[in-house]
Structures are given as structure tokens and as C-alpha cells.
Amino acid sequence: MERITLAHGDGGQLAHQLIADVFVSMFRNDRHAKFDAATFTLDPHELAMTTDSFVVKPLFFPGGNIGKLAVAGTINDLSVVGAIPKVMTCSFIIEEGFPICDLKTIVQSMAEEAKKVNVEIVAGDTKVVERGSADGLYINTTGIGVISHSLEPKICEGDSVIVSGSVGDHGVAILVARGELGLVSTIESDCTTLYPLIAKALQASQRIRLMRDPTRGGLATALVEICEDFGVTIELEEERIPVKQEVEGACELLGFDPLYLANEGKVVMIVPKEEEQAVLDALRSQPEGKAAAVIGTVRAINKGQLLLRTPLGTTRRLYRLTGLMLPRIC
Amino acid sequence: MERITLAHGDGGQLAHQLIADVFVSMFRNDRHAKFDAATFTLDPHELAMTTDSFVVKPLFFPGGNIGKLAVAGTINDLSVVGAIPKVMTCSFIIEEGFPICDLKTIVQSMAEEAKKVNVEIVAGDTKVVERGSADGLYINTTGIGVISHSLEPKICEGDSVIVSGSVGDHGVAILVARGELGLVSTIESDCTTLYPLIAKALQASQRIRLMRDPTRGGLATALVEICEDFGVTIELEEERIPVKQEVEGACELLGFDPLYLANEGKVVMIVPKEEEQAVLDALRSQPEGKAAAVIGTVRAINKGQLLLRTPLGTTRRLYRLTGLMLPRIC
Amino acid sequence: MCVGVPAKVLHIDGFSARVDVMGSQMDVGIIFVPEVKIGDYVIVHAGQAMSIIDEQYAKESLEEWRKLVDARRDG
Amino acid sequence: MCVGVPAKVLHIDGFSARVDVMGSQMDVGIIFVPEVKIGDYVIVHAGQAMSIIDEQYAKESLEEWRKLVDARRDG
Amino acid sequence: MLDVMDSPTRSTLSQTLLQEVQMLANQFQQTFGRMPSFMEVCGSHTMALARTGVKKALEGYVRLISGPGCPVCVTDQVTIDAMISLTDGSDRIICTFGDMMRVPGSYGTLMQAKTEGKDVRVVYSPVDAVRIAEQHPHQEVIFLGIGFETTIPILAAAIKEAEEKQVHNFSMWMSTKLVEPILRQLLHEREVSLDGFLLPGHVSMVMGRAHFEFLATEYNMPAVISGFEALHMLSAIRHLLMLALKQHAIVLNDYKSVVTEQGSVQAKYWMNHYFTLCDEAWRGIGVISQSGMDFKKEYDRFNAKVKFSVLTREPRRTKCRCGEVIRGLIDPPQCALFGKACTPLQPIGPCMVSSEGSCAAYYQYMREE
Amino acid sequence: MLDVMDSPTRSTLSQTLLQEVQMLANQFQQTFGRMPSFMEVCGSHTMALARTGVKKALEGYVRLISGPGCPVCVTDQVTIDAMISLTDGSDRIICTFGDMMRVPGSYGTLMQAKTEGKDVRVVYSPVDAVRIAEQHPHQEVIFLGIGFETTIPILAAAIKEAEEKQVHNFSMWMSTKLVEPILRQLLHEREVSLDGFLLPGHVSMVMGRAHFEFLATEYNMPAVISGFEALHMLSAIRHLLMLALKQHAIVLNDYKSVVTEQGSVQAKYWMNHYFTLCDEAWRGIGVISQSGMDFKKEYDRFNAKVKFSVLTREPRRTKCRCGEVIRGLIDPPQCALFGKACTPLQPIGPCMVSSEGSCAAYYQYMREE
Numbered sequence A, B: 001m002e003r004i005t006l007a008h009g010d011g012g013q014l015a016h017q018l019i020a021d022v023f024v025s026m027f028r029n030d031r032h033a034k035f036d037a038a039t040f041t042l043d044p045h046e047l048a049m050t051t052d053s054f055v056v057k058p059l060f061f062p063g064g065n066i067g068k069l070a071v072a073g074t075i076n077d078l079s080v081v082g083a084i085p086k087v088m089t090c091s092f093i094i095e096e097g098f099p100i101c102d103l104k105t106i107v108q109s110m111a112e113e114a115k116k117v118n119v120e121i122v123a124g125d126t127k128v129v130e131r132g133s134a135d136g137l138y139i140n141t142t143g144i145g146v147i148s149h150s151l152e153p154k155i156c157e158g159d160s161v162i163v164s165g166s167v168g169d170h171g172v173a174i175l176v177a178r179g180e181l182g183l184v185s186t187i188e189s190d191c192t193t194l195y196p197l198i199a200k201a202l203q204a205s206q207r208i209r210l211m212r213d214p215t216r217g218g219l220a221t222a223l224v225e226i227c228e229d230f231g232v233t234i235e236l237e238e239e240r241i242p243v244k245q246e247v248e249g250a251c252e253l254l255g256f257d258p259l260y261l262a263n264e265g266k267v268v269m270i271v272p273k274e275e276e277q278a279v280l281d282a283l284r285s286q287p288e289g290k291a292a293a294v295i296g297t298v299r300a301i302n303k304g305q306l307l308l309r310t311p312l313g314t315t316r317r318l319y320r321l322t323g324l325m326l327p328r329i330c
Numbered sequence C, D: 001m002c003v004g005v006p007a008k009v010l011h012i013d014g015f016s017a018r019v020d021v022m023g024s025q026m027d028v029g030i031i032f033v034p035e036v037k038i039g040d041y042v043i044v045h046a047g048q049a050m051s052i053i054d055e056q057y058a059k060e061s062l063e064e065w066r067k068l069v070d071a072r073r074d075g
Numbered sequence E, F: 001m002l003d004v005m006d007s008p009t010r011s012t013l014s015q016t017l018l019q020e021v022q023m024l025a026n027q028f029q030q031t032f033g034r035m036p037s038f039m040e041v042c043g044s045h046t047m048a049l050a051r052t053g054v055k056k057a058l059e060g061y062v063r064l065i066s067g068p069g070c071p072v073c074v075t076d077q078v079t080i081d082a083m084i085s086l087t088d089g090s091d092r093i094i095c096t097f098g099d100m101m102r103v104p105g106s107y108g109t110l111m112q113a114k115t116e117g118k119d120v121r122v123v124y125s126p127v128d129a130v131r132i133a134e135q136h137p138h139q140e141v142i143f144l145g146i147g148f149e150t151t152i153p154i155l156a157a158a159i160k161e162a163e164e165k166q167v168h169n170f171s172m173w174m175s176t177k178l179v180e181p182i183l184r185q186l187l188h189e190r191e192v193s194l195d196g197f198l199l200p201g202h203v204s205m206v207m208g209r210a211h212f213e214f215l216a217t218e219y220n221m222p223a224v225i226s227g228f229e230a231l232h233m234l235s236a237i238r239h240l241l242m243l244a245l246k247q248h249a250i251v252l253n254d255y256k257s258v259v260t261e262q263g264s265v266q267a268k269y270w271m272n273h274y275f276t277l278c279d280e281a282w283r284g285i286g287v288i289s290q291s292g293m294d295f296k297k298e299y300d301r302f303n304a305k306v307k308f309s310v311l312t313r314e315p316r317r318t319k320c321r322c323g324e325v326i327r328g329l330i331d332p333p334q335c336a337l338f339g340k341a342c343t344p345l346q347p348i349g350p351c352m353v354s355s356e357g358s359c360a361a362y363y364q365y366m367r368e369e
């Protein structure tokens, strides 16, 4: 089996060949390959930019791999600020000994995921580190988008909180794929590019206040952040939050809370009550949004708390994840 | 000593605090911290974009650290395509157990280096991996610049090749800092932001054909790439290439060739013969360019070879670095 | 986490059994419930089936609670 | 790399010496040149000083070559 | 079986039960001129009561006092320090349940030891630690065995596995606790006045209902065995209220689907096979004789305390009042550090660490300022 | 001392010497009707001649034939395969000079073994390998000891270090070669006709000028000992030409600043202290008796061949002509694979790997198509 060696990362002949054979050929960006930086023009709009490094373990999991995740993740971060994703860079840190065929599969997934929404991968980088200095492969993606809907987070009392589908799927898929806990489940990661879904929602309503993709830390952490950052109190209804049976079962078995498990293909939105139905309909019209649901309401401005109403009718406060040790999920 | 734990990377409370305490406070980018992606406007120009992951070992070396290197490296890649560096993202992969004080020192260096040329760090990311899954810390930086001089690489026979200073300093500094080979030297890495120097050169001549920063693989590899990519034959003169005494000494001791050692604060330029003096003067007017020198000439178009004239008067061909195992230098 | 989850036994292999909770599964030890049969529900704790759930009693509890509801509704 | 570099001995510590080549330094073994003194030039190969350079002979070679140059110039 | 138990049904049932409980509590208040006080013995109940909102729903109706049933919280400081010191040796892998990782020892936590490079691993089950020992034959794998009667058989199962597979590099540092002795101690000291006990379903599943009969016969205390769902707990509290109202001291099994009269023969067999009663030190209480289990002499080879010695310094004193919290003497907010110096992120005492700890449960689920 | 030797001076001197050499070569051509042929015995000379451009500057004047003096290139396939097989054992760290890493064994390279997870490390000096052994007392550290007379004393220095520090987990797999036996072999077979030898300064530094006297006395061959700078080599070639013109067979020391008549007493003492003569297999030539050195019996404890056994399969046959290249029978471009299937990036034979290999030197420094 052909494997990555240190020489693939030293800027010499082998590095040159690897870049030509794997990256340039799959990303089809030879236009930029000759220069230290890629050049391109974007319409004179407001821009959005985001970066993420992906260290998910394992690299391959039901429903995706680190490459698909890395591209979708950055596209999603651009999408949730109301941007049309345009260009992206990909940077690889590869452990000596990594199988080149796996690298090709991963890069192929990246190219496919980017192509879905016509994102051009304009620049890249490859570093190889000694065996034991990385866990196979890490990927950084950094993306630029052009703002199409300037979201203004003027959240109001009574606004609805919508999630585009069931929560915790990615987290459980990773737990299962790691195999360490002996968990077996057919659940697949929800890892996907949300731009088409979000574009539909933005078409349906010009008044979406705020969007976020609840990845690391799960739905609860994403909403706690929103509550704190924008000074609002949100009340979720435990019974309305969509959770797949298998995810619930896995959580029961392991003692995890699905609200804190990662998602990689879900968006949570705050919308005016009046627009709730329009947005829901738009989301549900897409396969990724079929299970979209209103899960809560903005109860007050300026308190900054996330509350959960239990089936008993009492509420309790939700916090950020605190020091729980979950496996690497992104 | 306070150290990074896995919980600093799980998206929860500790991660939130780390980001607030270290990154947001030092990069002063709280404006963007609330969103998944940063937004900003750039004048309606042609843009340049580049990405690099930095895995240098050791993280601290005479003349800099991985943070300074990461920021300077990306600024330099933008600068050598004729862009004014504008915004940057920084993404960290941190090994569990990493000392937080070291992280702060590194982030501080990054902020300082970015400030020198008014580059705004608009977005960031932090991942923590288990002990043994990284070698301390890796940093990705991705930058955007606005093209100010559209370089058009119409290289002509007779053009001059200029390097802005002595080669191999960074490579030797890293070898010394690693301590493995028992080498002792006062040489410092040349790691620095080249934008001010390059801006001077571009002021002095509108006709600079092409620039490159000869990092991994050294001067020889950078020029081989230019020769191949643009179909030109360049002849270097061995005796005119500036190499510091200590670098030459270290190379003698270890059997390395300074032409293949990394630089992190040098630029190599191809300029029309007539502009040679103007560019040299501009470079030499700056402290980083004092040792600038004409080191070779474009001999032919369409051959794609890099040649080196020895003191004996014969020439030999230079190739890319082939499978030499050098330590991680960027 | 010592709450224990009711899990359905899918198959048995020597001293261990594959159990299912709403579609997610796990292999657990059964040395404490050697009499367990496929289709039984067991309480799982830290990788061991600790007890077989008595369905009759489970139904009875449910009936009791239902009666309470009905009583309230009627009363 | 068995070429060997002329390196100047800076100081000596038991069976090892710190040598300098144009400002870069290294510690090398000196078991093969136990008579070495500070200020001597030695040929270093793979971490060992293999031989002390005889400066007299070095100068003589140089003179010989110089003479050649002068002869050519004159002739 | 579980199909009739879908969420809407459960929700309706729960709400009806809640109303019943509230009604009975009012009745108690009218009859006795004060709120009824029950102690949930076990940390899992503390957690479940908080998480499901039952505790909150009963505020002003029933006083639910958290008892000494969180295994991490009752472990005394010297034992915790010893367990953390175990990581100091070379070629060791320390395995533990996740809750232990951030428990503050006098001079650091297991998490810190791990962050500094010690090999400390969280396992789902002690049997996984045996597997790790098999995979690393040149290292000593030590499992930190804490827990009550529900967990002790599981520790025995791991020893059984190690014995059968002849895994010689596996051992356990035991610090287990038993429910009966601590309840006797609490009732003996009479520091808290109680109207009854909410007994843990899982301990009862192992020990049987009859094991708790002493509460009624010797201390005249009503007690009800309960499961961990909102429904179970509300039902059990309803029974407790009815018993308290009638001043009827019996030990009632309200979790018959899982708990039998005599408990699990097999579980009891295996725990008594490897372990024997021993004196144990309880946080904030001191040593209670015969209140835990440790290895029988003939299984010394699995006893980490015999295989390894650790140096522990004088435990550091803090203002943490966990000792009082676990005895039900104070509620977490009465500790001056609660929510200020002491939070789940930077816990001072074990009660703020363990997901079953009273302080943690209170912080996570009850606080809503 | 080196201050008078600044680059401009050197450059002028070199160019003058070059002209002298070219003039003398023309004289030879006129006198004998053919180009003079000299063999640079040693790989370091091959490299230096190519790198400095001396070889190219002399094209058409002097035929410089690369000899059998690259230690990697002369090592036979079975030995290389055995060294690579050594990585297969567990708990081993293989240390080697960098040149060995990519040498193609029949079934892989050390680099591949490393990439697949074996612990293979490049060291600058064999003494560094002893230090690694001290740092990893539970692993066996094996140094792959290849080299000629310059390196053999250094291998001895490492053994001395290991012996004194009582490092028991260090050993060496020796496959060293001696210059004298191979030169005798070449002269004996008379496959190449030569007008003289350019003798390596570093081997001579250890062995002394007198060691090579046999070339003149027994084979009537002129020979000049040379350093490795352009100046040194041009000067030595000039002397060779003068000797050849005069048909004067003497062994001349043109590197007196470093090489003495008898060489290094200490270096010879230590190599003979630990090692003794042995038969060695040379690539493309076969076994030459007493042509290398290996451990004396009493130092078996450092002898990796005694401590470990390896399985080697039948070496794979390739079209590589390294065997002929090292005997000076062909120039690298005469090999059909040169620059096509065989490049420094994907070498077929060891001569394309080692920085001292003729094929690599030719590829890196001579090729300019």
C-alpha cells in the first residue's frame, strides 16, 4: 500500500507530485497552483469568512468522512450568517504512514461536497508530520462567502426557535464508529452541506433573525451561546425537540444527553412567530429539513438564559457543556 | 502550570473561556466572536487568498515562534502575489497538556505580527486532541489580500533574479533549536513579515515580473518551480548567493546545502535587467533587505531548468529537493 | 450513571447478550441473570444485565397509574 | 558525507571538544587525536575529530598553488 | 412492553401523579403543620429528581433531602488523594468511571494527571479495563473501584473475568460503600428529621426489598423503593406521603418489575465470592465499621492496595461542606462556595463534580436566577 | 589559517589550476594519442568532483572514472535485505546514517519500514545511537554499521562508548569495506585500464600514505592522495597528469596538511581493538576475502548478527548495473534505467540513492539535457 512519507511534506519533488496527483487533479484548481496565493474577483459585496480545523476520529464514519465534514462544515458556517459560499482553502496535516488511497477518497469527497454548491477550492497546503505527531489526518478549511441576506439579530419576545431536524445524529454516529464503547447502531451522521436548505428558508422569509449550526457542544450549547451573546431568554420544550429513536436509545445506554451531542447537518433558527410556518414549510420541502420543528420560544430579552420545559411542566436552566469528555467529533 | 485539557476543545464552557481569555482578548476581534463566520467589506478589487498550516518543531526558536511564523508566512504569500494583506483567520490544533502560558505567548506574537501591517484577524478555531495526537500545537492561517499590483509573469531573457538577503538562516536556526544534531550557533531565523519590504520594491518598480518567498525546499526548490511553471531557464551564480558565515559553517558540519534550507523572511524576485538597480536600492533601504543581491539571470525561455554556475565556471542543473529528510521547519 | 436502562435481549452468546434500546445496541454481560431469554427486557448497568424486568409487574404499575388518571378525570 | 570539515578547537573537555566552523559549533569526540590543543584545526567526520591539520603543510600547498598562478601570470 | 409507554401517555400520567402528590402533601401540611421531609438516599435519584423537574415541581410541597448515595461524594479525601497518587508510578494505566476524573484531590485531579501525561482512561465498564490490561501486558492496569451495592457485583464481574483469563497485570483499588450502614448511622445520629426514605431501585434490585426492612422495624421509618423515571419517582413519593399520613412504617416495593423480595442471588453470590465486609471512611463522617467491601485475603493478587503503595500527604482543608451535604444537613446553596468559588467547571468538592452529586445536580438543574 | 583562503582567492587559484590541468591533459593526449583515465576511488570524491564542476570542466580532457568507494553502493543485496529485515522485530530501534534510508532492498526500504511504523532513525553519528539506547533501556538499539576505513574507527568509538557506559541494549550490524582489497581486485582483473588513482584523503588520513604504496610497487600505478575541495582535487589531478606523463609510478601525498605517512595511530588502534578482518560480499563482484572488518569474537555482545537472526528471501533481480558502475566499467548513463525508471526519487539501485553514489552524483550534477 502506498503511504505518505515525510518526504511528501518537505516541499521537494515528492511533495510536488502529491499535490499534482491528488489535490490539483481532484480540486481542479491548477489555475492557482503556480502562485503563493490564489487570486479571484468577487462582486463588490459584503464578505463572510470562517475557518475550522477538523480532527474528527475516526476519519471515516457512517454518513461521511473528515473531508466531507470539513467542506460541509465551513459551507454551513458561511450559510448560517446569510452568505453564499464562494471560495475555500483546504490545508492538510498528514501523519507519516497515512495510506494515499484513503487520502484520495477523502479529497474526492471534498471535491464532491464543494461542487454541490459550486464552491471553488482556490488554495491548499500539505504538511506531513512524523508518525505519532498526528492522528492520521487533520484538515483545515477556510471559506469566503458573499453576504446575500444581512441577518440582523434583532430578536424579539415571542420569536420562535426552529431546528431543521433531529439532534445528536452525528455525535452518536461518531461514538458508534469509534467502537470503544461497544455501541452498535445503524444511525448515520447528518453531515451535509446546508446551503441549499438555508437558501430555501431565506427565500421563504426575509425576516429570519439569526441562524446557527449546532455542532460541537450540540443544540444546548449553541442556544446558550445565542442567549448570552444576544441577551435573550429562550425556553425550549423538551418534548418538541426531534431526537431519533436510536439516538435516544444510545443516550440511555451511555448516559449522554442528546441536546449536547454534535450535529453536522442541522441549523437552528430564530424567526418571528408570524414567519414560523413559512420557514417550517420551506425547510420541510427539502429532504434534509423533513423533521424540522418549532422547539421553543424567545421568552424575554436581556436575561441571557436557556431554559428547558420538562414534560412535567417545570423548567430548568441549561448550561454549556461543562468538562464532559466526549470523543473528537469534528 | 495551567495546561490545555480535552475539555478546552469540546465546545463547552472551558472552550468558551479559553477563546475569550486568549484569542478574543489578544486578537481583539470580539466583533466577530458571536457569529459562525466573520463579515467585513473589502474594496471591489481583485482578491488574493492563501492558506498554510504550520507544524514547525520546535515551537520556539531563535528569532521567532510558530505564531509569528504562521502570521508572517501567510502575509508573505499574499505579499508576493502583489496583494495588500487585509484579513486573516487562525485555527489551532492543540495537544492535550499544552501549557496555556506558551499558548498565550504564541498568540501574542501573532497579534503583534499582524498588527505590524494592519492585518485583522477575523475568525479563529480551536481544537484539542489527545496527548500523542499532535506535537504540541499546529496553527493554520488563511489570509485575504487585495491585489494592488497585478504581477504578470512575462519573464524575458536577460531578466535579473534578486534575492532580498542571505539564504538558509531559518533552516539552520531550526536545526540548532532542535538540538538533536548537537549543533550550536547564534544564527537566528529570518522569520518576518515581508510586506513592507515588498511594498518598497513595488514602489520602486512597476515591472517586477514575479516574486516568491523561498520557504520549504529553500531557494533552489522555489526557483525550480518558477522555471518549470513559467518555462524559463535561470542561471544562478554560486558565488553571488548571499549565505551567512554561520550558515555555511553549519552546512559544512552537517552536509546540508544552504540552497535547499528554508527561509521565512526572504523574497526572490525576477525583474527586468533595467530595473535591477532600482529594486536593489529599494530593498537595501530596508533593514530586512540590506543583503539583497542579484544572484542570477534568466538565460532562456521554454527550457524550464535551473542552472548553477560554479566558481570554476561550469554549470550544473539544480533539482527540487529529493527525499532528503529535513526537520519540520514550518 | 447507575440508573439502568430497560433493554431488550436480541440474542445470547455464552456469558454475554446483545441488547437493544430503541434501535441502538450493545453487548452486555449476563452472569447475574443466567436465566435470561431472548425477548426479555433487562436492566443494564455498566455493561452488565443486572435484572430481568417482570413484565407483569410493569403492566400492573401502569394500570395503577392509569386508574389514577381515570379517577381524576371522572372525579 | 565523509568529506570532513576543517574545524577550529575552541575548548576541550575530557574526551570531547567544542569545535567551530565559521561561527557554527559542535561537540566532537577526540579519542583519535588525544594530543589536540585549543586553537588547532581538526578534520571532523561523523562527530569525531579524525586528524589535526598541519598548518605548515596547509600553507605550503597554498604557496605552491600561488606560485602556479604567478607563473601563469608572468608566463 | 415499552410500547404503551410513549411520551404523551407518560406525560399525562406524570402530570396526574404530580397533582396527586401535591394534594397529598397539602393534606400532610394541614395534618402536621409542616412540610413532609423525605430523603432520596441515592445520587441517581438526586439527579433524576432534578433533571425531570420533579424536585422543582414539588418545591413548597415536599422537602426532598439528598442523602449519602453518590459514590464519588462519600469517598473521603485521603482515599481520593491515594487514588490520584496511584498515577505517579511508571508503566501504569489507571482506569476509572468518568465521574472520578475531575474530583479534586488535595494536590490535583486525575484529569490534571492525565493532562500532565499520565495514562488515565475513562471506561464504560470495569470489564473494559480488564481488556485494556490484556492489550498492554507490560503495564499494570489499575481500576479505581468505587460504588455502592449496584456497582460492587460489577466490580466482581471484572475480577471474575481477570481471573478466568489469567490477566495478571490487572488490579483494583477498592473503595466501595454500603447503603445499610450509612442509613443506620444517619438514623442513629438523628441529625435530620425525616418522614421517610425514597429507596434506590438499583441497589434494591441487587439487595432485595427485605434488605431494607430494618428501616421500618428498627427505626419506625416508612420507605418506598423507586425507579428513576419521573413516573416512578412521583408514584413512590405518592406512596411515601400516604404512608407518612397514616404514620405507617413499612418498606414498600414500588418497583416490582425490577426489584424482588430477596434481590439478585447471582449478584450477591459474586460480590461475596471476591469481597468481604470492611471498615470504610466516609467523607465528613469518619470511619463506619463494616460499611464497605474489599478483597478477601485470597484475592490479594487483584488488590491494588496490596500490589502498590502510595504516599499521601496530609489532605488539604477547604471550606467545602460536602460532608454536611451528603448527610442531608444542608442544601448546596447553604455552602458559601456554591455557585461562586465552586462550580461544575472548577469544583471544590466532589459533590460538585459527580453527575450524581447534590451540588452538581442543584447547580445544573435547579439554579435559575 | 583559513583566512587567506577566502572565496575570490580560491576561485582564482582554482581557475589557474584548471588551466594547468587542461594543458597537461592536452600534452598527454598528444603524447599517448588518447585521453588520460584516472579513477577516483571514493564516493566522496565522485560527489565533490561533480558538485564543484571539476568533472564537467575536465570533460574532453581527462576521463574520471568513479570507483568502488561509496559504502552504500558496494553493499550487496543480501546484506541490504538483512538490514531492512532487522526492523521486523518488536521493541527495536534501528539507527542508521541517512543514506541508507531509501536504499532499495528486494522487498522495501528502511524508509518504507519507517513509514509503516517501524522505529528507524537517522543519526548524525553512531555515538548518538548509543545515547538513544541509554534513553530507551527496554528496547534494542541496532546501528547499521557500513563504511570504509574512515568510518570504521568511528564505529569503534561508538562501541567503546557503549562498553564504558555498560549499555547492554546496543549492538551493531556491521558491513564494512576496505579500500586496499578492492583496488587489488580491480587491478587484478584489469577490466578497466587506468593511468592512475585519485586516492581519498580521509581514508588516507586514517591509514597513512604508505598504506597505498602497493599501488606503485606491485601494480606500477601512479596515485595521488587528495582532499575534497575543487582546489585540492585539481591540484591532485595535475600531479597525476605529471606522473602519468612521466610514466612515474609513485604514491604522492598531495594532502599533507591532513594525511601523514603512517596515518592515525589512535584510529587504527581502536578499529583493531574491536574488529578483525573478515570476508565481505561486494555488490556485483562477490565475496572478497579479508576485505572488511567485523567484531572480534570477544565482542559478540555488541554484534547484532549474533544477537538477532533475520530471515532473508532470495534477493530480487533488477536490471540495475550498479555492480558495473562501482567497478568503473560503465558510466551511469550507460545503464538503460538511468534517469528513466531510476531517479533519485525512485531509485532502483543504491548508486542512485547515496549522495556519494555515482548515479546520483551524475544525475544531480552532470545531467543538463
Ligand code: SF4
Residues within 6 Å of the ligand: E319, E320, E321, E322, E323, E325, E332, E335, E336, E337, E338, E339, E342, E343, E347, E348, E349, E350, E351, E352, E353, E359
Ligand atoms: S458547593 Fe462545592 S464546596 Fe460547597 S459543599 Fe458543594 S461541592 Fe463542596
Ligand code: SF4
Residues within 6 Å of the ligand: F319, F320, F321, F322, F323, F325, F332, F335, F336, F337, F338, F339, F342, F343, F347, F348, F349, F350, F351, F352, F353, F359
Ligand atoms: S542508474 Fe539506477 S539502475 Fe542504473 S546502475 Fe545506476 S542505480 Fe542501478
Ligand SMILES: [Mg+2]
Residues within 6 Å of the ligand: A036, B076, B077, B212, B213, B214, B215
Ligand atoms: Mg510561499
Ligand SMILES: [Mg+2]
Residues within 6 Å of the ligand: A050, A051, A052, A074, A077, B036, B037, B125
Ligand atoms: Mg467556522
Ligand SMILES: [Mg+2]
Residues within 6 Å of the ligand: A052, A073, A074, A077, A215
Ligand atoms: Mg464550524
Ligand SMILES: [Mg+2]
Residues within 6 Å of the ligand: A124, A125, A126, B051, B052, B053
Ligand atoms: Mg503551503
Ligand SMILES: [Mg+2]
Residues within 6 Å of the ligand: A131, A132, A133, A134, A135, A136, B132, B133
Ligand atoms: Mg497515532
Ligand SMILES: [Mg+2]
Residues within 6 Å of the ligand: A076, A077, A212, A213, A214, A215, B036
Ligand atoms: Mg458553526
Ligand SMILES: [Mg+2]
Residues within 6 Å of the ligand: A036, A037, A125, B050, B051, B052, B074, B077
Ligand atoms: Mg500559503
Ligand SMILES: [Mg+2]
Residues within 6 Å of the ligand: B052, B073, B074, B077, B215
Ligand atoms: Mg507559505
Ligand SMILES: [Mg+2]
Residues within 6 Å of the ligand: A051, A052, A053, B124, B125, B126
Ligand atoms: Mg470552529
Ligand SMILES: [Mg+2]
Residues within 6 Å of the ligand: A132, A133, B131, B132, B133, B134, B135, B136
Ligand atoms: Mg507528542
